[in-house]
Amino acid sequence: SQTIHQWPATLVQPVGSPLSLECTVEGTSNPNLYWYRQAAGRGLQLLFYSVGIGQISSEVPQNLSASRPQDRQFILSSKKLLLSDSGFYLCAWSRVGNQPQHFGDGTRLSIL
Amino acid sequence: KQEVTQIPAALSVPEGENLVLNCSFTDSAIYNLQWFRQDPGKGLTSLLLIQSSQREQTSGRLNASLDKSSGRSTLYIAASQPGDSATYLCAVESGSQGNLIFGKGTKLSVKP
Numbered sequence: 001s002q003t004i005h006q007w008p009a010t011l012v013q014p015v016g017s018p019l020s021l022e023c024t025v026e027g028t029s030n031p032n033l034y035w036y037r038q039a040a041g042r043g044l045q046l047l048f049y050s051v052g053i054g055q056i057s058s059e060v061p062q063n064l065s066a067s068r069p070q071d072r073q074f075i076l077s078s079k080k081l082l083l084s085d086s087g088f089y090l091c092a093w094s095r096v097g098n099q100p101q102h103f104g105d106g107t108r109l110s111i112l
Numbered sequence: 113k114q115e116v117t118q119i120p121a122a123l124s125v126p127e128g129e130n131l132v133l134n135c136s137f138t139d140s141a142i143y144n145l146q147w148f149r150q151d152p153g154k155g156l157t158s159l160l161l162i163q164s165s166q167r168e169q170t171s172g173r174l175n176a177s178l179d180k181s182s183g184r185s186t187l188y189i190a191a192s193q194p195g196d197s198a199t200y201l202c203a204v205e206s207g208s209q210g211n212l213i214f215g216k217g218t219k220l221s222v223k224p
Binding site for chain 2 (some may be wrong): 046094099101
C-alpha cells in the first residue's frame with residue numbers, strides 16, 4: 001500500500017530564518033506531488049505541484065519554493081520566512097489522470 | 113475563477129440522524145469533485161471522488177452526488193455516529209493538472 005510522510009509535524013521559526021519541509025511517498029512510482037497551505041480562517045490553497053523529477057509548477061507568487069530531487073521526494077523551502085508564511089502545510093500525492101489525492105498529516109508552521 | 117462554497121459552516125446533530133452537507137461551485141467545467149474529511153490538527157482523508165461524467169458515488173454510509181450543470185454536490189451521511197465528527201471539505205479539480213479548489217468546509221459535530 002502507499003504511504004506519505006511529512007516532517008516535522010510542528011515547527012516554530014523566527015522571522016527571516018530559512019525553511020525546509022520534506023515529504024516522501026512510498027509504495028508507488030512517478031506520482032504527482034502537491035504542496036498546499038491551510039491558513040487560519042481560509043481554505044486550502046495549492047502552492048506547488050510536480051508531475052516529475054525537477055518539474056515544478058507554482059500556482060501563486062510567494063516567498064516559497066519547491067523542489068523534487070527524487071521521484072518520491074518533494075521539498076518546500078524558503079530562504080527567509082515572513083510572518084505571513086505561518087500556517088498548516090500539507091503534502092499530497094496522486095496517480096496520473098483524474099485520481100484522488102492522498103494527503104500527509106501536515107506540518108504546523110508558526111513564525112515568531 | 114472557480115470558487116467553491118460549503119453550507120453550512122457548522123452543523124450539530126444527535127447521533128443516529130441522517131444529514132446532508134452541501135457544496136456549490138461557480139464553473140461547471142470540472143474534471144472531478146472530491147470530498148475529504150479532516151480531523152483537528154490532521155491531514156485530509158479522501159472519502160469519495162466523483163468524475164465529471166458520474167452522478168454519484170457511494171462508500172458505506174456515505175453517498176455523494178454531483179449535478180455538474182447546476183454546480184452542486186451533496187454528501188449524505190446515513191445514521192451518523194460520534195466518530196463522524198470532523199470537518200468535511202469539498203474540492204473540485206479544474207484547470208491546471210491536479211489543482212484542487214477547496215471550500216472552507218463544514219464542521220460536523222455528532223452528539224451521543
